[in-house]
Amino acid sequence: MMPSTDHARSYYRATANALTERPALGADLTADVCVIGGGFTGVNTAIELAQRGLSVILLEARRIGWGASGRNGGQLIRGIGHDVSGFAKYVGEEGVRYLERAGIDSVALVGERIREHNIDCDLRWGFCELANTPAQFAAFKGEQAHLAALGYTHETRLVGPQDMPQVVGSSVYAGGLVDMGSGHLHPLNLVLGEAQLAESLGVRIFEHTEVLELIHGDRVQVRCAGGSVRADHLVLACNAHLEELEPRLSGKVLPAGSYIIATEPLSEAMANQLIPQNLALCDQKVGLDYYRLSADRRLLFGGACHYSGRDPADIAAYMQPKMLKVFPQLAHTAIEFQWGGKIGITANRFPQVGRLKQYPNVFYAQGYSGHGLNVTHWCARLLAEGIHAGHSTGLDIFSQVPHMTFPGGKALRSPLLALGMLWYRLKELMG
Template identity: 40%
Template sequence: MAHTAYPQSYYAASANPAPERPPLAGEVETDVCIVGAGYTGLSTAISLLENGFKVTLVEAAKVGFGASGRNGGQIVNSYSRDIDVIERSVGAQQAKLLGDMAFEGGRIIRERIATYNIQCDLKDGGVFAANTSKHLKHLEAQKKLWERYGHTQLELMDAARIREVVASDSYVGGMLDMSGGHIHPLNLALGEAAAVESLGGVIYEQSPAVRIERGANPVVHTPNGRVKAKFVVIAGNAYLGNLVPELAAKSMPCGTQVITTEPLSEALANTLLPQDYCVEDCNYLLDYYRLSGDKRLIFGGGVVYGARDPANIEAIIRPKMLRAFPQLKDVKIDYAWTGNFLLTLSRLPQVGRLGDNIYYSQGCSGHGVTYTHLAGKILGEALRGQAERFDAFANLPHYPFPGGRLLQVPFSAMGAWYYSLRDKLGF
């Protein structure tokens, strides 16, 4: 069977040592079979194992192969659509539940890092950077909104203040969230996989799920084995393919691109981001960046609808980096890669169950680092019979993309073009 390796990313090149996990061969029985060993699957596994379940994970490639090991590494609170959007579309009780959970994912990440001694370069502090006065007014409203839900580690920044934390002339202000932050995302996933195994969980790599046999005791089939379970959790997100057609119809894989510079001098790195905070701007198609543990600048942005791999990632992202930091014009790019995230039409996560015993969570829409850790906790609660928080997500309305899969890419690209033009024109 073909062996799928990590992409040639900075994260893979700087990953902590991890064991080779064998593919599944033959038949095993378990309480819960989880499809996918990214953040959603790993977080769910830890939640279940801590509560006495027997858990088996099957992973098509390697732990953290997908978005979990390729993302920008930023701990960003709330959802891709913020709580005010949720308040307008659902009842007050459901909105309150979802709002109360909007800041929990980051806390779960920090708890896991502390509990399981995960070495992943955790740094506190995240900046939302405003390119326009309109963006700044949005951040003022966002601060008030988040403070209504008890989230108070926030500071609005004017143009002078943001220059103290970001050495760029691109911004008129911003907001600092000290409960945000950043991590080495693949090392977080590898540390969580080690936690799963320390609790008795089993992970099979190079074991793609090729078929799920539904019924009273579902069976997950892989090329050379199968897992008989009481419950199945589907956690493949943008890398699930068409394994579950009814989930694929309501979501679309999208690609985002990331570059990483050569190591910067200590002086230059400290000039760019003196407090070592991570940054994302407020544009619809946003840019995001931060320093790595060894003082490289990791810079990402752009969206490719339909998840095609661009021919020249550096040509797409380097100009964005130089608009923010023209002082890096002579700096070499050591790594460039792309990774997929799963977009939903509402840009809110899709959570639910198929029948009585197959659960799923997908569609983080670019906000997955924190949400997936929350998702694992609420999936674990639901399997233990505590479904109130699970149901708050499951009851969110979701719709197929207009025109079906054939037209979802052009329609989404047209929408993105419109909002990107609005960003450029400042309205």
């Protein structure tokens, strides 16, 4: 059974600026480019293409921002989600430096888009990485030095254990690294605002339009129930929801469940006690915790990636004990929203970006592995460069990193990964 086509019953949906209803595709149309997927990747690729003068049709099976783009923790954090130094054997030292800078510059790109187009999405700057162990805190010193070597211009500061109450009202951490060049925002309002921008540039967006078949050739035909699109180029921006639409990419991204709860609005005193500087925060555990305050002073607490394919029957009952381990002072605070979603995980935790070898007019980007808010925007620009100019140095660098396939086939890949993550979690618990 196909999931509901409406947005998840989240805090984000309840506080969305404008949930514009768009029609389903009902005719046979043509365009320079057809984009499949109405999340950050698809919408921003459409923006970048339209800004370069190309005609674009975007197809979304459900609603704009229905997937991870409209459900995530809203943490706009530098990085690509992996220690990319290990990829030097594929991309060279200059390629590694490019990837490291991309993890930084992608955050700036999101900030620029918000400022330039006045997108109302509660953007706040400031983030703190949280150390769960003294060894992790010691490693932050090297991370800070490496950022300086990369030319990072934003303020960073180490926070020792004794000073952690200045950052977070919890006693469970061994220190932190504050980064004022990262931050947090309302992700659904961001992607909704970006969709409005895309339409203002001439992009035609159709919701409730599931793609049934791709017919490859010099022009790609995208067949849907109510019509079709013929285009010179196709962009697959489905991420965790690609499923079997393109078999050449199936098995390379695993949909993993992540969950968030939102409290009732907190008093100003309580909010200041929990997160005095209104930072986004994230720890270093295998099943990490991430949290922040909303614009109306709710605590949004998320984490607990599930690789089994099964979601908790009661997300609040599952997540609230995790929240109380960090903030026991919230024991009598009501949970007013609970929701989950799927993020696209790759085997090497690095996004897969490129074009199909068999069909070079088909481009794709997927598998952001938890860093989708910033990296989607960067990859969208690379895809647009590759389509418009026929070449993109950045796209070439990303695509040189191997796209690994999860072992075990469709039936076993989730259980095998769940077992692997359990092993890492046991190692973590044993120190």
